[in-house]
């Protein structure tokens with residue numbers, strides 16, 4: 001594998017699959033999978049390989065004109081389309097500009113490569129404008145759509161792309177990788193909150209997730225006494241609804257496991273999302289019947305699914321915390 005991604009071992013298989021028949025690369029690819037798996041990094045590496053004028057197997061040569069331009073991050077035959085501002089959509093003007101770009105002959109390489117990321121951020125008009133290019137991009141170009149939420153893309157877009165699914169590694173493999181990056185404190189909890197996506201977990205650790213996690217835990221424990229679910233919900237939303245609910249899901253699973261083990265909190269640290277909070281978990285497991293924990297877990301699972309839709313996040317989290325308050329107080 002090429003230099004930038006060989007440090008992401010869980011992508012090895014995907015890379016082999018992509019590069020096995022380089023000359024037969026489809027014109028439109030959809031890289032699909034949760035955030036934090038390295039889809040963008042792999043796409044950039046793959047673009048490098050596709051643009052190289054003299055690749056050796058699955059590695060760019062590093063010497064040709066194209067590789068030099070790539071190293072200078074100034075390759076005229078590669079274009080990355082992203083929202084102009086974070087959190088904004090990819091608009092039709094951007095896709096129209098892309099369509100014009102694709103009609104021009106490649107500058108150095110045999111083809112052009114375009115990355116659209118995150119593709120689900122395209123407006124409907126932008127997506128419609130892209131459709132024709134996906135059927136047959138001019139001049140043998142390759143379009144790579146990168147999506148954390150592929151189900152949000154129009155079916156017409158999805159059906160025109162060859163889909164490559166990215167999957168998270170097992171917890172043990174991910175934890176080993178995190179340890180190699182120097183992230184050990186809170187790594188397990190961060191991985192649980194990131195759905196085992198290693199890059200997302202690393203970002204969480206670097207952003208002080210462990211401290212944040214402690215605040216979530218404090219909030220939950222306060223709700224078993226006299227805490228206010230409304231103000232808790234406000235804090236949880238501010239710190240990232242998905243992070244908060246993903247963590248809560250792992251926490252409830254811990255509580256459920258502790259309940260089913262008759263509140264014994266033995267076992268390997270790897271069995272728990274919050275191995276350093278087992279005392280609090282055991283206490284809650286003694287107070288809350290397993291059946292109610294399981295029901296709340298269902299609600300949180302559904303809540304995480306709803307977060308990918310146009311739901312009112314604050315109300316969703318309030319509802320969940322009010323339920324917790326009722327169950328645990």
Ligand SMILES: [Zn+2]
Pocket residue numbers: 051052053054055060061062063064065066067
């Ligand atoms: Zn090269």
